[in-house]
Amino acid sequence: MRVLLDLVTIIAVAAGALFIMAGTVGLLRFPDSLSRLHALTKADNLGLGLIVLGLLPQSQSLSAMLKLVAIWLLAQLAGATVTQLVARAIRRDGQPV
Amino acid sequence: MIAAHVFDAALAVLVLGVAIWTVTAGPAFAAVIGFVAYGLLLALVWVRIAAVDVALTEAAVGSGVTGALLISAAARLRPTEQRAAAEQPGPALRFAAAALAVLVAAGLAALVLFPAEPAPTLAPAAAAHLQALDVGNPVTAVLLAYRSLDTLLEKVVLLLALMGVWSLAPDRFWGGAPKLWPGGQRGGELTLLARLLPPIGIVIGVYILWVGAVAPGGAFQSGAILAAMWLLVMIAGLQKAPEIGQWRLRLILVAGPAVFLAVGLAGFALPNGFLSYPEEYAKPLIIAVEVVLTLSIAAILGLLVAGPPESERQR
Numbered sequence: 001m002r003v004l005l006d007l008v009t010i011i012a013v014a015a016g017a018l019f020i021m022a023g024t025v026g027l028l029r030f031p032d033s034l035s036r037l038h039a040l041t042k043a044d045n046l047g048l049g050l051i052v053l054g055l056l057p058q059s060q061s062l063s064a065m066l067k068l069v070a071i072w073l074l075a076q077l078a079g080a081t082v083t084q085l086v087a088r089a090i091r092r093d094g095q096p097v
Numbered sequence: 098m099i100a101a102h103v104f105d106a107a108l109a110v111l112v113l114g115v116a117i118w119t120v121t122a123g124p125a126f127a128a129v130i131g132f133v134a135y136g137l138l139l140a141l142v143w144v145r146i147a148a149v150d151v152a153l154t155e156a157a158v159g160s161g162v163t164g165a166l167l168i169s170a171a172a173r174l175r176p177t178e179q180r181a182a183a184e185q186p187g188p189a190l191r192f193a194a195a196a197l198a199v200l201v202a203a204g205l206a207a208l209v210l211f212p213a214e215p216a217p218t219l220a221p222a223a224a225a226h227l228q229a230l231d232v233g234n235p236v237t238a239v240l241l242a243y244r245s246l247d248t249l250l251e252k253v254v255l256l257l258a259l260m261g262v263w264s265l266a267p268d269r270f271w272g273g274a275p276k277l278w279p280g281g282q283r284g285g286e287l288t289l290l291a292r293l294l295p296p297i298g299i300v301i302g303v304y305i306l307w308v309g310a311v312a313p314g315g316a317f318q319s320g321a322i323l324a325a326m327w328l329l330v331m332i333a334g335l336q337k338a339p340e341i342g343q344w345r346l347r348l349i350l351v352a353g354p355a356v357f358l359a360v361g362l363a364g365f366a367l368p369n370g371f372l373s374y375p376e377e378y379a380k381p382l383i384i385a386v387e388v389v390l391t392l393s394i395a396a397i398l399g400l401l402v403a404g405p406p407e408s409e410r411q412r
Contacts, residue, residue: 077293084286 005057012054020047033090037083044079048072105145112138125171125178132167136160149313150236153305157321158398165328165402173404232380233311240315241383242374249361252354252390255397259350263341265405272342272410275403277331291333298326306391310380316387320394327399338403342410346396353393357386 019042026039052072059065115138119131136159143152174181186194223235223243232238240248266273302322309315330336339346360382364373374382 074294074297077290081286081290088285 008057009054012050014054016047016050016052016054018047019043019050023047034087037087041079041083045076048075108138108141108145112142125174126168129164129167129171133160133164136164150234150315150318153313153318154321157318157325161325162321162398162402165325169402169404232383234309234313234315236313237309237315237383237387241386242379245357245361249354249357252357252393255394255401256350256354259397259401262401262405266407269409270406272340273406273408274340274410275338275400275405276407277328277338277403287333288335291329291335295326295330298322298329302326302391302395306387309387310384316390316394320391321398323391323395324398324402327395328402331399331403338400340410341400341406349396350393350400353390356389360386 023039023041023043026042027036030036030039049072052068055068056065059068112135115131115135119128119135122128122131136155140152140156140160143149143155220235223239226242227233227235227238232242302319305314305322306316306319307314309319331338341347360374367375
């Protein structure tokens with residue numbers, strides 16, 4: 001059982017790290033701001049989500065699990081809002097130089 | 098074990114890299130973003146050396162509130178930035194700055210490379226009297242009992258800083274309300290966030306304050322979180338910034354330091370000196386002081402970011 005849980009952690013956290021890396025590569029390589037935002041949201045949503053999912057089997061108590069999930073949800077909320085705000089600013093003022 | 102070392106080394110390199118990038122970044126706004134990232138990485142460093150209290154403060158105050166302050170400063174300075182950047186300091190000033198930086202770096206390096214053996218520490222002394230105070234978190238005990246004078250003066254310095262910001266206001270705006278930079282449209286995503294987040298943020302702020310007695314947390318971190326929630330509501334335009342002339346607002350601002358001072362002065366009469374607590378009431382007193390301090394800190398930090406008043410007082 002322990003081994004199985006550890007396996008879940010390793011796979012999920014590795015997948016999460018992969019998404020965060022892909023998001024970072026996109027942030028650095030994509031040509032314009034809107035596509036860069038698009039890359040960043042993948043790192044936020046899936047990357048952090050998978051890492052939290054992977055850490056859940058390792059946490060000691062239910063409250064620790066809930067805290068981890070709350071962190072993911074709050075990061076989602078903040079990330080989505082900021083992305084919308086930046087995108088709106090780009091649409092209003094044009095591409096930053 | 099090796100993985101931890103690799104992580105620490107990578108973190109150290111990253112912190113140094115972001116620091117250099119921040120110093121050499123061209124536009125002020127980019128430098129501020131670098132500074133915020135630097136602060137968050139530094140918070141990770143504090144966690145790695147088991148100073149979670151400092152990490153929380155660094156993330157909330159060093160990176161969060163200071164970051165917001167610097168972003169608004171950079172936005173205000175944007176029109177004059179090009180001209181200011183064109184003015185290069187003279188060679189003498191540059192040399193003096195470089196020499197001072199080298200001196201500080203050498204001093205720090207000497208401390209790290211040739212540490213005193215055994216390292217001087219007051220940790221056992223701090224832990225020895227926790228029982229008497231009935232406070233489980235040694236950091237809170239140091240801040241509010243052993244070194245409470247420092248904490249008191251720190252809050253007074255915060256008030257002075259706020260007065261400094263207010264004094265930038267033109268005479269006709271004195272007593273008026275600060276103007277926060279315009280948020281998104283009404284009913285937009287920012288409004289949604291400003292409605293969803295504050296209830297959660299206030300609970301977390303109160304939790305951080307309460308848990309500060311036994312675990313990492315405390316008045317300053319809590320105050321910073323509450324200030325952030327207040328600022329979010331003001332930036333989204335759900336509530337106007339208060340007029341700084343209101344006596345009720347000023348009462349909240351000075352309440353924290355005033356209650357702290359009153360408890361401190363009462364120490365003369367009851368136990369044995371300034372800022373000492375009677376043993377049986379130590380914990381309730383510390384918590385009472387922390388609660389009022391948190392309120393004042395939240396108000397002061399929020400108003401510091403809001404800036405000087407920019408509209409006339411409505412009579």
